[in-house]
Amino acid sequence: IRTCCLTVVVVGASGDLAKKKTFPSLLNLYADKLLPEDTVIFGYARSQLTDDELRSRIRPFLEKSDHPKATVEAFLNICQYQGGKSYGDKDAFATLKTRIEEKELGFSKDDKKNRLFYFAIPPNVFGETALAIKDTCIQKDEVGWTRLVVEKPFGRDLESFETLNQTLSVFDEKMLYRIDHYLGKEMVQNLTVLRFSNIWFDKVLNKDNVSCIILTFKEPFGTQGRGGYFDKYGIIRDILQNHLLQVLTLLTMETPVIVEGKGSGKAIRDAKVAVLNAMSVIDLDDVLLGQYDGYTDDDTIDNKDTNTPTFAVIRLRINNPRWDGVPMILKAGKALNERKAEMRIQFKDAPAGDFLFDGQPCPRNELVMRMQPKEAIYMKTNVKSPGFSAKPTQSELEVNYNTRFFGNNETNVNPDAYTRLLLDILQGKQAAFVRDDELRRAWEIFTPVLHRIEQENVRPVVYAQGGRGPKEADDFIYRVAGYIRSED
Ligand code: BG6
DSSP states (O other): OTTEEEEEEEETTTSHHIIIIIHHHHHHHHHTTOSOSEEEEEEEESSOOOHHHHHHHHHHHHTTSSSOHHHHHHHHHTEEEEEOSSTTOHHHHHHHHHHHHHHHTTSOTTSEEEEEEEEOSOGGGHHHHHHHHHHHTOOOTTTOOEEEEEESOOOSSHHHHHHHHHHHTTSOGGGEEEEOGGGGSHHHHHHHHHHHHOTTTGGGOSTTTEEEEEEEEEOSOOOTTOHHHHHHHHHIIIIIIIIIHHHHHHHHOOOOOOOTTTHHHHHHHHHHHHHHHTBOOOOGGGEEEEEETTGGGSTTOOOTTOOOOSEEEEEEOBOSTTTTTOOEEEEEESSBSOOEEEEEEEEOOOTTHHHHSTTOOOOOOEEEEEEESSOEEEEEEEEEOSSSOOOEEEEEEEEEHIIIIITTTOGGGSOOHHHHHHHHHHTTOOTTSOOHHHHHHHHHHHHHHHHHHHHTTOOOEEEOTTBSSOTHHHHHHHHHHOOOOOOO
C-alpha cells in the first residue's frame, strides 16, 4: 500500500457520518501506518471553508480517539478542503481534479495514483455526485484505481433500490464498495473461519441438529435526534434488512466455491446470494412490531400518529436441503435495557436425554456468538453436576476474546468495523461489501411486508423504554420458532 499515492475524497465532509466515522477511521489507518506515505485527504461539501476551517471542525472528533495529539495534528495536516455549490457541481469537482493532479504530478509514471471517493451524503444526491465525479475525476485504469464507497440506506424498497442502483451504475461494480459496517465486526468476520476451518463446527449446523437460529440487536437508546431519518425508515430497514440479514447469510451460506483465478471475494458473495435466493419472501404473519413509549416526543418526528416500528421480530425461512424447516429469527429494538448484538443457535433436544437421566429433561445446547459488547463464543453444554449427583447441569465451553486475545492494553488489536473495512477497500478486497444482486434479493424478501405494514397501517405494540421490549415478543418467538428462552 505504501508504494503509491492516494487521494481520498470525503464527500459530505461536514456531516455526522464523516466526522464520527470516516475521518476517525482514516486517522486510525494513518496512525498505524496503513495509508501510503503520500496520502492527501480532501473534504468536499457545500459550505465554503478553508482547509483550516475543515480541520477545526473535525479536530474535536479525532481528539476523542486514543491517538497522541501530535498524531492527530499530523493527520490533520494531510486534510484539505474543496467546496462546491452542490454535490453535482462539476466545476467544483474539476477544480478538485486539478488539485489532485498537481499532487500526482510529483510522482513517477510508474507509481500508482489511486483515488477513493467516500460518499458520506444522503442517497438522494448519490446520482448527481456520481455523475460529476465520473465526468471529472475517474482515474485511467493504467494510472491507478478509482473506488467509490457508499453507505446505506440503499433505498426504501425494491423499486427505490433499483433507481438508486441505476444512478450509481456510471461506476463499474468492481469500483463500488457498499458498506454494511456489521460486515466489519470481528465476530462477523470470524464466521467464515469458524465455520470452514473447524472440522466439527459446520457439520452440526443443519436441520438435523438445529432447532432455530436467533439473531438479536439491542440498543439502550432511542432515536436521539435522528427521528427525521428514522421515522422514514424504521427498525426493519435500519437494522434487519441489512445488518442482521447480512450476518444471517454468512452464518447459513454453503461453503464458498472459488472459481480458479476469481478469488474468495466473488466466491463468498456468490454463496451469500445463493442462500438469499433460498429464503422466502416475508409475510405479515412472520412479523411482530413494537414502538417504544414516548417515541414521538422526538421533535424531529413530524407525524405524531406514526406506526414506524422501533422494535421488530421477523421469522425467515430458508428453503434448501440444509435449513428446510428451521426457523430463522431476526430481532432488533431501540430504547431497550442494554447494548447487545449476538447470534444464538438453539439445538434440538438430545435424543437420549429423556431415557438416561431419570427422565429429567436436559437443557438444550445453545451456541452463542456475541458480536458486542465483549466478543465471545460459548456453547451451552451439559456436564454432570460435580459430586455425588449425576444430574446434567448446563455449563459453557467458552472463548472470551478479552481474556484470550485482547488483554488490557492492546486496544488496537481490535480495530473498529469502519477501520477494517476502509483497509479492505484500499486493498481492493470486496468480500465484506454488499454486491448489487445481494441487495436486490434482500429487498425482494422484505419489500412486500414493508409495503403491507405501511398500506394497512399495522400498529406496533407499545413497550416501555429501558426494558426487554414488548412482552408479546417472547410468546411470538416461542410460537413461530419453538425457541425456549435462555438468556444470560
Ligand atoms: C446503524 C443504524 O446502521 O447502526 C443505527 O443506522 C444503529 O440506528 C447503528 O444505532 C448500530 O451500530 P453499532 O455498530 O453501534 O451496533
